[in-house]
Amino acid sequence: MQMNNLDTLPKKKILSLFMTCGFPTLSQSKKIFNEMLSHQPDVIEFGLPFSDPMADGPIIQEANKLALSSNLSTQQSLNLIKELSKSKNNTSFVIMCYLNTVRKFGVDKFIKSIKNIVDGIIIVDLPFEEESEIKKSLSKNNIHLIKLISPMTDKKRAQKLLKGSKGFIYYISATGITGSNKLDYKEINKNVKSLKKMSKIPVLVGFGIKSKKDVLEISKKTNADGVIIGSALIQKYFDLKMDINKYLIDLRKFITEVKV
Amino acid sequence: MKTYKQPSTVGRFGEFGGMYVSETLMPLLLNLDKSYKKIQKDKKFKKELNDLFKNYVGRPSSLHYAKNLSKYINGPKVYFKRDELNHTGAHKINNCLGQILLAKKMGKTRIIAETGAGQHGVATATVCALFGLPCYIYMGSKDIERQKPNVFRMKLLGATIIPVESGSKSLKDAMNEALRDWIKNVRDTFYIIGSTAGPHPYPKMVRDFQSVIGKEAREQILKVEKKLPDYLIACVGGGSNAMGLFYPFLNDKKVKIIGVEAAGRGAKTEETAATMTSGTPGILHGSYSYVLQDNDGQIKEAHSISAGLDYPGVGPEHSHLKDIKRVKYFGVTDKEALEAFQTCSKLEGIIPALEPSHALAYLMKAFKNKHKNKVVILNMCGRGDKDLFTAAKAIGFDADE
Numbered sequence: 001m002q003m004n005n006l007d008t009l010p011k012k013k014i015l016s017l018f019m020t021c022g023f024p025t026l027s028q029s030k031k032i033f034n035e036m037l038s039h040q041p042d043v044i045e046f047g048l049p050f051s052d053p054m055a056d057g058p059i060i061q062e063a064n065k066l067a068l069s070s071n072l073s074t075q076q077s078l079n080l081i082k083e084l085s086k087s088k089n090n091t092s093f094v095i096m097c098y099l100n101t102v103r104k105f106g107v108d109k110f111i112k113s114i115k116n117i118v119d120g121i122i123i124v125d126l127p128f129e130e131e132s133e134i135k136k137s138l139s140k141n142n143i144h145l146i147k148l149i150s151p152m153t154d155k156k157r158a159q160k161l162l163k164g165s166k167g168f169i170y171y172i173s174a175t176g177i178t179g180s181n182k183l184d185y186k187e188i189n190k191n192v193k194s195l196k197k198m199s200k201i202p203v204l205v206g207f208g209i210k211s212k213k214d215v216l217e218i219s220k221k222t223n224a225d226g227v228i229i230g231s232a233l234i235q236k237y238f239d240l241k242m243d244i245n246k247y248l249i250d251l252r253k254f255i256t257e258v259k260v
Numbered sequence: 261m262k263t264y265k266q267p268s269t270v271g272r273f274g275e276f277g278g279m280y281v282s283e284t285l286m287p288l289l290l291n292l293d294k295s296y297k298k299i300q301k302d303k304k305f306k307k308e309l310n311d312l313f314k315n316y317v318g319r320p321s322s323l324h325y326a327k328n329l330s331k332y333i334n335g336p337k338v339y340f341k342r343d344e345l346n347h348t349g350a351h352k353i354n355n356c357l358g359q360i361l362l363a364k365k366m367g368k369t370r371i372i373a374e375t376g377a378g379q380h381g382v383a384t385a386t387v388c389a390l391f392g393l394p395c396y397i398y399m400g401s402k403d404i405e406r407q408k409p410n411v412f413r414m415k416l417l418g419a420t421i422i423p424v425e426s427g428s429k430s431l432k433d434a435m436n437e438a439l440r441d442w443i444k445n446v447r448d449t450f451y452i453i454g455s456t457a458g459p460h461p462y463p464k465m466v467r468d469f470q471s472v473i474g475k476e477a478r479e480q481i482l483k484v485e486k487k488l489p490d491y492l493i494a495c496v497g498g499g500s501n502a503m504g505l506f507y508p509f510l511n512d513k514k515v516k517i518i519g520v521e522a523a524g525r526g527a528k529t530e531e532t533a534a535t536m537t538s539g540t541p542g543i544l545h546g547s548y549s550y551v552l553q554d555n556d557g558q559i560k561e562a563h564s565i566s567a568g569l570d571y572p573g574v575g576p577e578h579s580h581l582k583d584i585k586r587v588k589y590f591g592v593t594d595k596e597a598l599e600a601f602q603t604c605s606k607l608e609g610i611i612p613a614l615e616p617s618h619a620l621a622y623l624m625k626a627f628k629n630k631h632k633n634k635v636v637i638l639n640m641c642g643r644g645d646k647d648l649f650t651a652a653k654a655i656g657f658d659a660d661e
């Protein structure tokens with residue numbers, strides 16, 4: 001069986017970058033991911049656009065909407081990921097999506113299409129209680145099901161969720177949707193510490209990380225092994241009035257900055 | 261005969277239902293489920309709720325023999341279960357009272373809700389006023405436009421209305437935004453969902469609170485007709501008024517049950533809300549059920565003249581009842597509903613909401629000159645005051661002063 005890049009993540013300062021597939025258009029999306037990939041981040045998360053992204057804030061919602069406005073299909077997103085994987089090297093590829101996308105595509109067909117391309121998958125609205133079947137098929141194909149843990153998840157539940165878990169733990173920095181909230185380092189530290197006692201895999205902190213400063217603070221003030229940046233990356237496209245060339249330049253600057 | 265016992269402990273109605281939400285909400289839903297189970301056994305809670313039903317809502321609602329309409333149809337004897345006489349003008353208040361009592365028991369201090377027609381928003385704002393809790397209502401901007409009287413009502417009742425501009429700017433999107441609010445404010449907020457939709461335990465809980473409709477109707481019809489009805493008919497948006505009427509009759513195999521969906525401009529067109537006629541199983545708002553979607557699982561926008569039925573999903577219990585063939589579902593177009601709206605007003609002196617007008621339209625169409633000597637109960641789940649402007653516009657009457 002082929003190696004899974006997530007099994008050899010570095011021990012500290014892991015950087016994971018999230019971007020919506022097909023945003024703003026399929027051809028521009030390819031340029032954006034190529035730029036991201038050229039920095040060789042530890043992880044790239046590919047968001048599959050969904051019409052009703054319940055757990056996402058306005059920025060990722062807008063990105064989904066733009067991507068879908070040109071009738072982007074699931075197959076096209078998967079093709080894009082496959083093409084990019086030729087130059088993935090040590091970067092882990094993770095898909096982030098909603099369950100309806102996978103089910104409608106066909107669970108088996110979906111897993112077959114991403115096998116040996118993608119290292120992990122986050123299915124936002126697939127809770128522990130409903131996961132067993134999909135988890136089995138994924139694990140047979142050496143794809144890790146990444147678990148989300150929120151501040152609302154108590155210790156007992158976290159233990160249950162993390163049993164046998166692989167890849168990394170996605171710790172949601174605060175209750176809220178993507179792109180929102182202020183960071184409460186004390187709470188993050190407390191919860192991350194407790195998670196690290198339960199599991200050996202790295203803990204990454206996501207939701208609400210916006211700048212180099214946030215990245216440094218997380219690394220300084222908490223026990224987390226790395227960060228996930230999503231909305232802040234996408235926000236810049238809108239800040240730059242949707243000028244793709246300016247955006248690509250800015251993206252390069254931003255990623256260089258947060259790669260501390 | 262097997263007795264009907266759904267959902268399972270994990271919220272499955274057959275294969276439908278479940279809890280498909282992010283981990284931020286999961287612990288809350290499990291806690292809600294636990295609290296709900298607890299109060300179901302609580303006599304004080306039951307007493308409090310029954311007292312509010314009686315003295316605040318005006319229950320039991322009457323069962324009216326619609327003689328003129330029956331004569332016009334020249335078919336069965338038609339009874340209206342008149343939940344449109346409830347305080348706030350629809351069945352929605354039954355559920356809101358149940359949920360706000362639960363919210364109080366759970367120590368929650370802030371209430372949110374989604375609304376389409378505004379009836380659930382009004383009912384939620386009403387119970388919040390009664391219990392002195394701050395109330396935030398998510399409403400699509402398209403619905404704010406077509407349900408103006410209810411927007412003003414909610415404001416008078418002290419609620420804050422948050423317009424939703426995303427997607428189709430109607431009920432589906434209002435529910436997305438309410439769920440996002442809940443994810444953000446998990447600690448102090450209670451989300452009062454207005455229909456038998458959403459993740460477990462909502463479909464069960466809302467059905468249970470609404471089933472007062474069917475329980476009363478059962479007693480009332482046995483009293484006047486000395487037998488059970490031959491047919492039940494109700495409109496289905498998310499499915500709460502229908503489940504409320506149907507549930508207490510599900511084990512009575514001789515009672516035929518019909519759910520009527522909004523087919524908009526036609527169930528075969530793109531402009532429809534007839535989820536079970538035109539949809540396929542999928543996941544929306546945390547629940548596995550029939551849904552209007554494309555080949556990639558992107559949820560389609562629904563269309564109906566009735567804001568309360570303008571929803572691309574349906575409660576999971578209806579999907580189950582459809583698949584086991586206990587209930588039959590049909591679609592009725594905007595045009596047919598509008599005609600029934602006018603006919604019922606003229607014949608019975610009751611102006612129905614556009615939602616039950618769909619049920620009426622099906623009755624007038626499918627029972628015309630048929631099923632004589634049979635008895636039908638139709639759920640008159642809301643009154644038409646809120647729809648006067650929409651209906652006037654559609655009929656071509658200038659309602660502005």
Ligand SMILES: Cc1ncc(COP(=O)(O)O)c(C=O)c1O
Nearest residue numbers: 379497498499500501568615642
């Ligand atoms: C009067 C009335 N009937 C029906 C509905 C549809 O909801 P449900 O299918 O849950 O009864 C609504 C929703 O707003 C309504 O206001």
